[in-house]
Amino acid sequence: MQRVITGRRDDQLFLAWSAGYFDGEGCVSITRTGTRASTYYIARVTVSSVKKDSLDLLHRAFGGYVACRRPPSMSPRQRDVWSWTIQSRRAAQFLAAVEPYLVLKRDVVRLARAFQALVPSVAIRQSWGGRGRKKAPVALHELRLRIREKI
Numbered sequence: 001m002q003r004v005i006t007g008r009r010d011d012q013l014f015l016a017w018s019a020g021y022f023d024g025e026g027c028v029s030i031t032r033t034g035t036r037a038s039t040y041y042i043a044r045v046t047v048s049s050v051k052k053d054s055l056d057l058l059h060r061a062f063g064g065y066v067a068c069r070r071p072p073s074m075s076p077r078q079r080d081v082w083s084w085t086i087q088s089r090r091a092a093q094f095l096a097a098v099e100p101y102l103v104l105k106r107d108v109v110r111l112a113r114a115f116q117a118l119v120p121s122v123a124i125r126q127s128w129g130g131r132g133r134k135k136a137p138v139a140l141h142e143l144r145l146r147i148r149e150k151i
Helices: 012-025 052-062 088-101 106-118 121-128 130-150
Strands: 026-034 039-049 065-069 081-087
Touching: 012 026, 012 039, 012 052, 012 088, 026 106, 039 052, 039 088, 039 106, 052 065, 052 081, 052 088, 081 088, 088 106
Parallel strands: none
Antiparallel strands: 026 039, 039 081, 065 081
16 A cells, blocks of 8 residues: 655655755855845745656745746747745745655755744844944854864
């Protein structure tokens, strides 16, 4: 009897599937966003595919959003590319859930989770925005050094 992937966050098979899918098709980044007056940094997870159904499962389980990105020079052979994106606190929650099952991106995920723990979503604008935005590169450098020590 085969088990069906439920798409529930508490299902270990679904978490393992999510990790494998993210390991192969996803990326994690630290993104600078905002305006000149209010620059801030967030952890962002993106998984892309030409098939939307798999991304819808991730969206239902973890939140975020699914969007279609059409290649600029669309030839008849090209297909639309779908992307699931999740950021900040939700990205950290997703990464924590799938980390035990990761093979390729475990070190990058540890770095992103440590970064997100360093900059709580609620306080990002107040502590790093505006005049304090120069603190971010220093904090990122310190974080990289701490992560290297642990890895």
